[in-house]
Amino acid sequence: MYKAYYQFLFSYGFKACANREMTKDWIHEIFLELWNRHEQLPVVEHVGFYLRTWLKRKILRDLPKEQAAAAKAMEAGQSFSAGHSYEDLLVQLQTSRGVKQQVEKAMEQLSSRQLEVVRMRFFDEMSYEQIANATRVSPRTVYNQAYESLTTLRRHLAKISL
Amino acid sequence: MDHSLYRPEDFACDESYLRYYFKLEAKDIAYWEHWIRTHPEKLDLVMSADQLIGFLSLQLPEEEYQQEYDRFTRAIAKAALLENTHAAVSGSVAVLPLTGTMERNRRRTGAWLVMISVLLVAGSAWLFESRHKTLPASAALAGNTVSRKNTGSTVLDLVMEEGSLARLQPGAELSWPVHFLPGKRELSLNGAASFAIVKNPHRPLFVYCNNLVVEVLGTGFTIITGKHENTVSVSVSSGKVQVYEKKTNAGVVLTPNQKVIYTVAGGRFETMLADHPQLLTPQSLPVVFNGARVYDVTRWLEAGFGIDIDMEDETLYNCIFSGNISGTGFFDALNQVCMLLHARYEVKGARVLIRGAGCDTR
Numbered sequence: 001m002y003k004a005y006y007q008f009l010f011s012y013g014f015k016a017c018a019n020r021e022m023t024k025d026w027i028h029e030i031f032l033e034l035w036n037r038h039e040q041l042p043v044v045e046h047v048g049f050y051l052r053t054w055l056k057r058k059i060l061r062d063l064p065k066e067q068a069a070a071a072k073a074m075e076a077g078q079s080f081s082a083g084h085s086y087e088d089l090l091v092q093l094q095t096s097r098g099v100k101q102q103v104e105k106a107m108e109q110l111s112s113r114q115l116e117v118v119r120m121r122f123f124d125e126m127s128y129e130q131i132a133n134a135t136r137v138s139p140r141t142v143y144n145q146a147y148e149s150l151t152t153l154r155r156h157l158a159k160i161s162l
Numbered sequence: 163m164d165h166s167l168y169r170p171e172d173f174a175c176d177e178s179y180l181r182y183y184f185k186l187e188a189k190d191i192a193y194w195e196h197w198i199r200t201h202p203e204k205l206d207l208v209m210s211a212d213q214l215i216g217f218l219s220l221q222l223p224e225e226e227y228q229q230e231y232d233r234f235t236r237a238i239a240k241a242a243l244l245e246n247t248h249a250a251v252s253g254s255v256a257v258l259p260l261t262g263t264m265e266r267n268r269r270r271t272g273a274w275l276v277m278i279s280v281l282l283v284a285g286s287a288w289l290f291e292s293r294h295k296t297l298p299a300s301a302a303l304a305g306n307t308v309s310r311k312n313t314g315s316t317v318l319d320l321v322m323e324e325g326s327l328a329r330l331q332p333g334a335e336l337s338w339p340v341h342f343l344p345g346k347r348e349l350s351l352n353g354a355a356s357f358a359i360v361k362n363p364h365r366p367l368f369v370y371c372n373n374l375v376v377e378v379l380g381t382g383f384t385i386i387t388g389k390h391e392n393t394v395s396v397s398v399s400s401g402k403v404q405v406y407e408k409k410t411n412a413g414v415v416l417t418p419n420q421k422v423i424y425t426v427a428g429g430r431f432e433t434m435l436a437d438h439p440q441l442l443t444p445q446s447l448p449v450v451f452n453g454a455r456v457y458d459v460t461r462w463l464e465a466g467f468g469i470d471i472d473m474e475d476e477t478l479y480n481c482i483f484s485g486n487i488s489g490t491g492f493f494d495a496l497n498q499v500c501m502l503l504h505a506r507y508e509v510k511g512a513r514v515l516i517r518g519a520g521c522d523t524r
Contacts (some may be wrong), residue, residue, distance in 0.1 A: 001232060006344050007221040008184070014220050024230055026223070029236070048185075085170060089220055122218035143175060150171040154214060 001047075002031055008048060009055050015123065016059050018084045020093065026058045086119040106156035114149040121146055165197065168204070173211035173216075182217050200452050202462045202505055239325030303339055303350050303370070311335035314351075322347075326359045326367070351408060370408070377404040397421035397436045405431070418442055418468035419492070420512045433512050439467050439492035446489040456481045459499060460516075467492050475518040479502050481521035497498070 006027065015054035030051065042081070087107045094100045107115065120126045120134065128146075132139040163390045165172070173179045180511050181187045182194035198208055222230070262362040288390075312318035320328045320336065324347070328336055334353025342348070347367040349357075359367050359378055369376040374394055396405045398416040403424055406413025407429060414422050414431050419439035452460055457479035460471045469492065473479055483502055487495040496514065505518020 002231065004185075006227065006230070009226075011220045012221075012223045021220075024226075028234060029231065031234055032237055048447065090217070093220055093223070094225065095226065118218065122215070147171055147175050149176050150214060153170075153218075154171060154210075157214075157217070159200070 001034075005048060005051055009051055012052055013055055014089065014093065016056075018089055018092065021082050022062070023146065024053055026062070029058065030054055078130075085114070086123050097146065106153050108154055110149050114145055114152075117142055118149045118153075122134045163461070166201070166204075168207065170207050170210035170214055173208060174214045179211070180215065182455055183212065183367045184219075199448070199450055200454075202451070202454065203458045222341050236360060237326075239321065250494045254259050274360045303337055303348055306340045307337045307350075309335060322361070324360055324365075326357060328355055328357050329439040330355045373426075375404075375406055375408050375413075377406070395421060395423045395491050396428070420469075435469065435512050435514075439469060441466050442468055448486060450488070452484050454483055455479060456499060456503065456521075458484050463492065463495060463499075471496075472513060472515045474515060475520070478516070478518055478520055 009027050009030070010023055013026060014020060015025065087104075090107065091100050091103050096105055110118065116135070117131060118132045121128070126134070128139040130141045131142045135142070168176075175226065178190045179194055180199075183189035185191060194250060199203070249302060268384070270369035301348065310318070310320055310330070312332050312334050315332050317332070318330040318334075320330065322328065324344065324439055326347070328349070330336055334351065334355050335353060336352075337350040339348060342365070345365065347365055348370065349368070350370040352371075360486075367378040369378070370392060376396060392420055396403065398418055398420055402418075403416045404413060405416060407426065410429070412429070412431070414433055416433070419436045421434050421436045423434070424430065425432075449462075451462075456473075460479070462471070464471050483499060485498050485502075487498060490498070496516075499505075500507055500518065503516065503518035503521050504518050508515045508517065
């Protein structure tokens with residue numbers, strides 16, 4: 001179960017607070033608590049949702065006020081990440097400086113429209129349909145934009161293993 | 163739909179694939195799992211796509227994820243240790259009864275024990291000169307050591323201070339220093355035992371079995387078994403292990419599903435395939451090939467079991483194979499392929515050679 005839900009929780013946590021170490025610690029706590037008390041926990045239909053809510057509670061509990069506002073905004077379905085842009089987060093998440101620079105450079109290759117599409121698809125988790133509505137173009141165009149962006153990114157990120 | 167021309171970008175942009183990746187819809191999950199299984203040759207493209215998606219959706223990089231996973235398993239090992247401590251505890255180890263709590267723990271943990279496992283048996287006849295005296299297992303270790311011997315008739319489980327587990331067969335004796343050195347972990351063994359070892363590249367683990375040293379290099383499952391009194395046999399099910407003579411440093415490196423038999427008398431190492439090769443990563447899903455080229459099937463087997471497979475007549479690679487090899491062992495799967503090719507396989511050392519007449523080409 002750790003394997004199945006870890007990254008799912010991590011993206012959620014990291015998007016909310018942009019802090020890698022805290023997110024890791026929270027998730028570690030959650031799984032430890034699960035491990036220790038699993039007999040006492042209620043049977044849950046939607047495990048993912050349950051875990052996400054648990055993480056959200058931890059975030060709200062532990063973060064200073066401004067960041068808690070960010071988490072609340074996330075819950076309301078808006079995209080927010082404690083003042084960090086999507087590209088910032090992508091760079092932040094990498095560990096080595098060399099890789100960080102490569103990611104920065106790769107992101108620079110995208111036009112602002114392309115970046116927007118990628119962000120909406122992978123960060124905000126919107127469907128092409130939704131993105132199309134938001135940007136007033138056809139879903140087909142959105143798809144093409146996403147496709148081109150990914151091709152460009154792959155070309156520039158090819159040398160590093162992600 | 164034909165996805166055979168898909169590049170990684172296509173997967174990463176495909177909303178159905180994304181739903182599979184993020185496990186959002188059972189239908190998409192089933193579809194893509196099936197597609198991936200039936201197109202093993204596309205596996206590296208799929209993996210590139212997955213890397214790309216993981217990157218873009220702000221998932222933790224693989225290495226760090228592994229570290230967190232290790233951190234977690236170490237923590238629960240510690241918790242298990244505290245839970246089950248018996249009165250008679252010496253040094254840094256608690257003795258756990260095999261049945262009851264340990265079994266329950268194991269069922270809960272599932273894969274946490276699947277790190278490195280080492281089963282080590284050495285014939286006792288050649289350990290000592292005099293019939294009456296047994297060289298203590300601790301002889302190989304310097305400093306203060308702790309020893310436990312299994313005087314019972316069932317296995318005895320021991321947990322080390324950092325969470326590694328040792329399971330001693332009846333009659334076996336294990337020694338270790340009161341505290342592991344910061345730079346390495348050392349164990350000394352007489353008899354037969356299996357180990358589940360917590361991965362730590364900064365602190366390699368050594369098992370001394372008389373004049374043999376088994377150095378545990380990587381992660382995974384390693385099983386070492388000894389058969390006769392004058393031989394020690396070491397077999398690896400996953401990960402990497404180095405087996406060498408203490409004095410001469412002569413030895414071999416074993417990779418998954420390999421086995422070496424060391425004969426004490428001649429100081430000889432003979433490498434071969436493990437008796438029951440296991441899949442390096444267990445597959446819970448069916449493995450079905452449908453109209454696949456034998457080339458791809460053998461590549462899959464090679465990757466899945468870490469065993470090199472050579473084809474004497476390479477034209478046989480073009481034969482088409484359809485079959486279900488889920489849950490079968492390595493040799494059974496190999497037999498299925500050989501049946502198609504009117505072929506036989508030969509094991510040469512740790513490699514397999516397929517020699518056959520051929521298939522009906524359609």
